[in-house]
Amino acid sequence: MSAPLRVAVVGSGPAGFYASDALLRSDDPPVSVDLLDRLPTPWGLVRFGVAPDHENIKAVSRAFEKTAARPGFRFFGNVDVGRVVSHAELLERYDAVVYTVGAQTDRRLGIPGEDLPGSWPATAFVAWYNGHPDFQDLSFDLSGERAVVVGNGNVAIDCARMLALTAAELARTDTVAAAERAIIDSGIREIMMLGRRGPVQAAFTPPELQELGELAGADVIVDPHDLELDPASADALEHDRERARRNVELLREFARREPKGLPRRIVLRFLVSPVEIVGSGRVEGVELVRNELVSERGRLAARPTAARETIPCGLVLRSVGYLGVELPGVPFDEETGVMPNDGGRVTGAERTYCAGWIKRGPSGVIGTNKKDATETVDALLADARAGRLVAPSGGDLGELLDERGVLFVDYEGWQAIDAAERSMGEPLGRPRVKVTGWDELLDTGRPVQSP
Ligand SMILES: Cc1cc2nc3c(=O)[nH]c(=O)nc-3n(C[C@H](O)[C@H](O)[C@H](O)COP(=O)(O)OP(=O)(O)OC[C@H]3O[C@@H](n4cnc5c(N)ncnc54)[C@H](O)[C@@H]3O)c2cc1C
DSSP, X not given: OOXXXXXXXEOOSHHHHHHHHHHHTOBTTBXXXXXXXXXXXXXXXXXXXXXXXXXXXXXXXXXXXXXXXXXXXXXXBSOOBTTTBOXXXXXXXXXXXXXXXXXXXXXXXXXXXXXXXXXEEHHHHHHHHTTOGGGTTOOOOOOSSEEEEEOOSHHHHHHHHHHHOOHHHHHTSOOOHHHHXXXXXXXXXXXXXXXXXXXXXXXXXXXXXXXXXXXXXXXXXXXXXXXXOOHHHXXXXXXXXXXHHHHHHHHHHHHHOOOOOOSEEEEEEOSEEEEEEEOSSSOOXXXXXXXXXXXXXXXXXXXXXXXXXXXXXSEEEEOSOEEOOOOTTSOOBTXXXXXXXXXXXXXXXXXXXXXXXXXXXXXXXXXXHHXXXXXHHHHHHHHHHTTOSOOOOOOOHHHHHXXXXXXXXXXXXXXXXXXXXXXXXXXXXXXXXXXXXXXXHHHHTOOSSOO
């Protein structure tokens, strides 16, 4: 049998694991995979994005563990590609490189006051409560009575729900201690979510919306006037997707409810956009404009009217989308925040592929990345069979990292971190207690090489 094709997969979130799995299943040609991540821990947003109270969703990591157990798999954590090793150096050592680096930053609103203290991207808030080691020094002031979450997707719902969880709900999760304490002690009584368009156009999905109505410590409030549909939205609802119909049914049910007087309220607003975040020295409010829907190139777009109002608040979380970032030496489309590609083949770069959010943008659920990664791997294997992937001349990545004194964490090292976290969680009835400091992660992950 011929020597296996050697592939580096960069980024160990869902797309990285699904790509690795599809590659390792190939026997024509056989493939070995080195999966690299800039963090000492694998799983990407399954560890640092999916909300801590969604433990059943995080359980997809069991499938990733099976992939890691396949022959030919190696993990290299704490290897930031573009910083400690370049794209060119990977191409010297591997027949092909697959980028699955996700979307590492956030889209901006582009309005005055966006950077006032107290206005945060949802990316930072999510990474903080999930224990991402780069975000543990942040301090969120949750003392104000109202928080505003800008956005109408599932990440916005996650942020609103996390702010509303009770001590008992949090106690079963792996939320980091500082965030748990801050949420329990917070002065927040109202969380207002703002949707630019109407309820029919909302991006959130029915199960996530339904959950807002089932919280132990928060009433969900919807103004029935916000559910009066314009003719075009009513028509879209008639003929359109199941998701919008179910969302509107749930919203109508919320609007009929009598509030129970629970300690917190989640208020869902529609057809409003922030035009300015106001305050002297820190966030004191958000100025909103009322929108109307107009038909534009076959879709209903939000157009501002003259009606404005100011909502006092102490915290703003901007949840209007994640955004990919450029990797040195790899083609990148600034406009869309993805690597330009044709079915996963990165345009204008030899032996270079991409999958997941860096390929198609930040949308879809975890499972969406499986089909997406399979398409990429099919293209890569077809290129290998056609003789388009030339054999590299360079040595082993581990040797290069050793030479540079990079403390990489191998899969055994990650398993040590995982075991330590689970054993700290067990007596507390939590799935795990996360190790959150870089030094502690690297110590627990028993680095292969000392400096
Ligand atoms: C807040 C939030 C909640 C979500 N909740 C759900 C949910 O409940 N259910 C669901 O189905 N989906 C959910 N999703 C969507 C799901 O997480 C994504 O579809 C999925 O994680 C995208 O996979 P990915 O592999 O493309 O990116 P990611 O998961 O982001 O993985 C990218 C990986 O690349 C690594 N990386 C980045 N740059 C480099 C570099 N230069 N060198 C080496 N490594 C690098 C990162 O450290 C990371 O590990 C959620 C998303 C978010 C943001």
